[in-house]
Amino acid sequence: MAQTDGQSFPEIVEVNVGGQVYVTSLDTLTAVPNSLLWSKFTQSAPGQLAKDSKGRFFFDRDGFLFRYILDYLRDRELLLPEFFKERKRLRKEADFFQLPELSRRLAAVSKDGSYAEPDGGEPEEAELTSPVTTTTTTTTISPSSSSDRALRSPGNNSGYITIGYRGSYTIGRDIQADAKFRRVARITVCSKISLAKEVFGETLNESRDPDRPPDKYTSRYYLKYNFLEQAFDRLAETGFHMVACNSTGTCSYGSNDPGEDKLWTSYTEYIFSR
Template sequence: MGGDDDRAKSAASQNGSESEVAAAAGHKEEQAETGDISGTQFPSVVELNVGGQVYTTALSTLTRENTSLLGIIFSGKSKTPPLRDTRGRYFLDRDGHLFRFILDYLRNTKLVLPEEFAEKDRLQVEAEYYRLPGLVESIRRARGGGASRGEKDSGSGGPGAANRSQQQDSTTKGNKAQSNNSNASAYDSNQNADGSSADNSTDGFITVGYRGTFAFGRDGLADVQFRKLMRIIVCGKVSLCREVFKDTLNESRDPDRGQGDRYTSRFFLKHNFLEQAFDMLQQAGFALSSSCATAANGMRQTGNPEQESEEDRWLHYNEFIFQRAGSG
């Protein structure tokens, strides 16, 4: 009898273990179906792909604001698992350039923007998307707006109304002064003694450079009429480059896009048609001022010639400098 009892208890115990395993498996299947990632363990160092821009940061930075969207996702509280790119990095389909300000805020708990930053509206949209009310308020203050104390008092005729009235008067006076300055004499700070402009934003230089080679066909013969360009590089004043090349200008290698009066050497074009770039410069009033070129690599071979392709030997670099002078 004792042996039968022991066998019964063992069977019951085994059935109980199988039930627990089945229940655990069922819970995992339910998580997979619903996308529940509660309790997911994220690495202490997280790689992110935000709109094509790659960032590496600490998990503690992303979860610093636990009520933010990033805090919810990377603390495992989200019902939807984050997407991953082909390299396994967590993917966010947002503005990759502006995300650096989101990350800086989480690291330093304060907003720091470059001088003359011109994308505050877009940055506020990003801050609202990531659910960072502190950052949203900081951006509003940086824009000179937001629900400040003076604005709250303005509705009841309090001191805020008086302050706003004084600001409006100052703005009106400033506009009048600006209008008068437009008709100022030759002694204006923006003019030379002869009346010409000292800072004419229409004047300037743009340098267009490219690295290219020639394609080769049968028997290693060069087709000199078939030019292969790797990339057309644009250097110059940011505002002039944007004016000339418009939406064909690629600024992805120079993320500090807010300042139009600075200079850059990191812009390039979204196409490889050199003559199209020249046409756009000519239409904008630019004329070729100077040019330079390097010799092809094939003029002097280095290393192992057997490992050099014909195209490598004909690789060369050219630069063209265009100038636009103002009518004044």
């Protein structure tokens, strides 16, 4: 059913996609004819679409990946961040939103995550974008960086992530004087929203700072696990390197009763860069 008079969509549209709020133009949402968004926002009236409690149009899809859908709708190009590991899920989103050209480009990635280059083609991002004339500057880099892709998407790659935790060590009674081990109550994450989600994905707990736009920053996220090394492994896999760390001095808690354990605590932060 086409829109009726008095029930047209505004030029600036707020959409809630899986809890992530986006503000974009109606022209962007309807840029690809016969796509799902085009159908929703040209062939329906505003009252026919699902809305959240604040009146924003709601789609029960992956809110983080929707940013790449919007990027594609704006200029028909797709620049994925380096070490992006959710191409299969993004292709699923492209299929849902009925964007066959985007789905076709993503399908070019082989099942093992590497790009299929039968004739020694260009790096991955070059294929994912529309054909354009590109000038590439070759720079000598260190061996550790030689496997990096030549093309990088500006704004999505670089950044800092700070990992913080309050650790405690228990020193038992004299008979257990060697019984020391580290306890980590919670690992906090401070960074740009999109960067944190790219690195930690579904292991990121966003309950303390929900509905934040991807281009904003937060210091209230934390991880769903308590193993520092697991967080470090994930950061290393996505190309981050530790550049600094700091820690408070330890302080002890406990009674003067020698029969009770003493608890020593400290707060530590690790700063990673890419």
